[in-house]
Amino acid sequence: MASIRQHTATLLLPTVFFGYAIYANSTMIFAAAGSEAEAAQVNDLSLSYVIDGEATRDLDALYKSELPHRDAAVGVIGNARYALLGSGRKGVIVGDDGWFFTGEEFKRVKPTEIESAVSQIGEVRKKLADAGIELVMVPLPAKSDIYTEHLPDMMRNDAMMTAYGDFSTALKQAGMTVVDTRTAMLAAKPHDDVFLKSDTHWTPAGARVTAEAVQKTFQQSGILLASEQVTASWQTPVDVWGDLTKYITSPDYAPRVGLKPESVPIYRTSVAEAEGSGDIFGNDASVPVMLVGTSYSANENWSFTDFLRQTLSSDVVNVAKEGLGPGVPMMDLLEGQVLADTPPSVIVWEFPVRYLGTDTLWTRKTNAGNGGHHGPVGEGNV
Structure with a gap:
């Protein structure tokens, strides 16, 4: 049966996260609106701008560069999740006594x-x-x-x-x-x-x-x-x-x-x-x-x-x-x-x-078209 602490955390963490998200996004919007020079350089909000993925890339870049209190948010939310739920972000398994494991080890x-x-x-x-x-x-x-x-x-x-x-x-x-x-x-x-x-x-x-x-x-x-x-x-x-x-x-x-x-x-x-x-x-x-x-x-x-x-x-x-x-x-x-x-x-x-069994065991992770790819041994690549 879930403890009172877990029920509280289940309600508290989303509230804290979304409350911060509303505040952070409003901060970015007002900051952007206050700069006419920067606004003049923003891409036209055309249909192709969205379909081609430029809007997503620009929004991602904006969040990474402009999101206020980002480091503090990561720390505070992470601390709350670990203290209340005993867990971390996707990819880590929390064991006892401070032992952590990568999720890659359980396949x-x-x-x-x-x-x-x-x-x-x-x-x-x-x-x-x-x-x-x-x-x-x-x-x-x-x-x-x-x-x-x-x-x-x-x-x-x-x-x-x-x-x-x-x-x-x-x-x-x-x-x-x-x-x-x-x-x-x-x-x-x-x-x-x-x-x-x-x-x-x-x-x-x-x-x-x-x-x-x-x-x-x-x-x-x-x-x-x-x-x-x-x-x-x-x-x-x-x-x-x-x-x-x-x-x-x-x-x-x-x-x-x-x-x-x-x-x-x-x-x-x-x-x-x-x-x-x-x-x-x-x-x-x-x-x-x-x-x-x-x-x-x-x-x-x-x-x-x-x-x-x-x-x-x-x-x-x-x-x-x-x-x-x-x-x-x-x-x-x-x-x-x-x-x-x-x-x-x-x-x-x-x-x-x-x-073993990973997609990149023999190949380097690369962006498409940069030519940095290794093929399997025995197929003319060695």
Whole structure:
């Protein structure tokens, strides 16, 4: 049965929102009416102006640029929704004790989607093998899988656990080298959080145990690297507002409902250049290991590259990219000049399973006509 608080919130939030909307829109109208110079530049309100979508675009731009108190409204409405209903905007799942999850982690991946992904990865592996490069796959489990106990009861399912297991099994059956990161994270979580509570990404602790699992897989698979001297140190921690907190409220207002940034320790490494390395001209552009992947690897706050260097005792070149998923950065790498200019012995491919089955797994999101599109591997695009 719904509580009195929930009934009150159900009535209060729409009232606050629409009351603010009336005030804000009237403010914009009076402001616009007071400027004859700006009014002279407004498009004619013709039928074509509306049908062609120009009116919608102009209105959207007006709201984004002119809406008064926009940031305050986002914060106040977000705080009220979180405090009264324990929820956020569409896209975030609110768990207990400040644990937030992305809605992307609750879909069930179809067997055909896994089969398609493994087929594409097989094409990548073949191309790399032709260039003398070994591929090591690092599938990453979903946060909702590792910390399912913090989810609301109605949101708990085995979709991401199943996707991880089926994907890893299919990769191994295709003859690929696969790192078992899920087992490593489950073993480490009693000792330290391996994912950030308010963010979609892992903590440095999660990155570290994954790097250790990669090193273990190298050893078991007989992948040998020349040992290099790696020095490491912990740096001053940084405060990070979780990307999922922004689906609840704005950072300026978050502390008022008990939300706060998370402190992230920073780990940094450096590799000493080996004596006598390089050719007779002192040039050697090859690298032992290249890291490809998503923001789990690209964002330096998580220190994954540094943990890899430390555990592998070898240099690692990071070509991961943020905001593109795991597939597009690999497509960019294969289509570019980096592999020819800086050929690695091994490529480590970090691949979160929550991206399986997404429309943009292998293609970059673009505006129509700008030509920034990747097609599937094996169709003449590599």
